[in-house]
Each structure stands twice: as C-alpha cells, then as structure tokens.
Amino acid sequence: xxxxxxxxxxxxxxxxxxxxxxxxxxxxxxxxxxxxxxxxxxxxxxxxxxxxxxxxxxxxxxxxxxxxxxxxxxxxxxxxxxxxxxxxxxxxxxxxxxxxxxxxxxxxxxxxxxx
Numbered sequence: 238x239x240x241x242x243x244x245x246x247x248x249x250x251x252x253x254x255x256x257x258x259x260x261x262x263x264x265x266x267x268x269x270x271x272x273x274x275x276x277x278x279x280x281x282x283x284x285x286x287x288x289x290x291x292x293x294x295x296x297x298x299x300x301x302x303x304x305x306x307x308x309x310x311x312x313x314x315x316x317x318x319x320x321x322x323x324x325x326x327x328x329x330x331x332x333x334x335x336x337x338x339x340x341x342x343x344x345x346x347x348x349x350x351x352x
Contacts, residue, residue, distance in 0.1 A: 239263040239341045241332045246346030249322055257317040257346060259332030265313055267336040273306060273317045274342070275328035285330070286317065299325075322350045 245257040261268070272287035286306040287295045294306055305318040315332060329345040 239265070239268060239334050239336075239339075241334060241341055241343035243330065243332045243343045243346040246330060246348045248349045248351065250352050251322060251324060251350055253322050253350070254318070254320045255322065255348060256319070257330055257332075257348070259315040259317075259343060261313045261315070261332075261334060264336075267339075268334045269336045270334070271308060271315050272333045273315075273330055274333055275326075275330045275348075276345075277325075277328040280328075282331070288315070319348075324350045326350050 240262045242260045243257060245255065247255065249255045270287055270289040273285040274282050275285050276282040283297065285297055285300055286304060288306050288308055296304060303321045308315045326348065327350050328348060330348050331345045332343040334341045
C-alpha cells in the first residue's frame with residue numbers, strides 16, 4: 238500500500254509562486270503514475286498534472302506554462318511548482334498515485350491565492 242502526504246500549501250498573492258511537495262511511502266515500486274489534482278469550493282475535483290513512469294507529463298490547459306510537476310525518485314517525493322498564480326487556482330490540492338488496479342490520494346493541502 239502507498240501512503241501520500243502533501244505539504245507546502247498556504248496563502249499567496251496573485252502573481253506569486255508556491256511549491257507543493259508530496260512524500261510517498263510504502264510500496265513505491267508499484268506506482269505507475271503520480272499526479273496532482275485539485276478541488277475548489279463547490280466544484281468537482283480536477284486534474285492538474287500527471288507524471289507517468291518514463292512517460293510524458295500532462296497538464297490541464299488552465300495551468301500549462303505556469304505549473305511544473307517533477308519527481309525526485311531518490312527522495313520518493315513529487316513536487317508541483319506553481320508560478321504566476323491566479324485567484325482561480327485557489328483549491329485543496331491532492332497528491333495522487335496509481336498502479337495496476339489501485340488509486341491513492343493524500344489528504345490534501347489548502348492553497349489560497351488572494352491579495
């Protein structure tokens with residue numbers, strides 16, 4: 238089983254930057270894809286970015302050119318660098334991981350973009 242813990246959320250002004258981290262533990266070798274999703278108040282959870290093992294990263298159109306997903310396999314940690322942030326980026330951000338027949342999500346970290 239894989240356990241995911243997010244950190245790095247907080248309050249940032251429009252145009253600012255924030256970096257989220259996700260520490261993974263457990264059956265790391267069973268992970269095929271890791272990613273970030275987010276859920277804004279009153280909205281459904283949506284994909285932000287994904288990074289499959291050995292594959293190309295994928296971003297939601299709303300964050301392309303502003304957000305960057307990366308992984309440090311030596312530290313079993315995934316990151317989401319968020320730049321040029323907008324109020325509409327305000328949401329709870331979830332770290333996710335999936336493998337053959339399973340899916341896991343962390344408990345989420347709140348990101349608020351406001352002046």
